């Protein structure tokens with residue numbers, strides 16, 4: 108897993124992100140890019156971007172927004188590495 112850089116949640120194409128708490132949180136959405144990289148997107152970032160980054164730095168070990176549940180999986184064939192970059 109790569110856990111640094113601009114796309115901090117990139118996981119290097121593993122089948123499961125392995126991003127700590129987010130893997131068990133109902134607010135996570137797993138996004139796969141056209142190159143096969145996997146990103147953990149926090150859906151709480153839509154409503155509270157100041158508290159929750161769109162792509163949190165992994166692994167997330169503590170989070171006040173955590174709520175146990177099943178993450179959403181999303182295969183987005185139109186999502187490129189660049190589009191998934193939180194700096195965009």
Ligand code: SF4
Nearest residue numbers: 129132135149170172
């Ligand atoms: S609320 Fe916290 S634990 Fe849940 S997906 Fe977002 S960053 Fe991860």
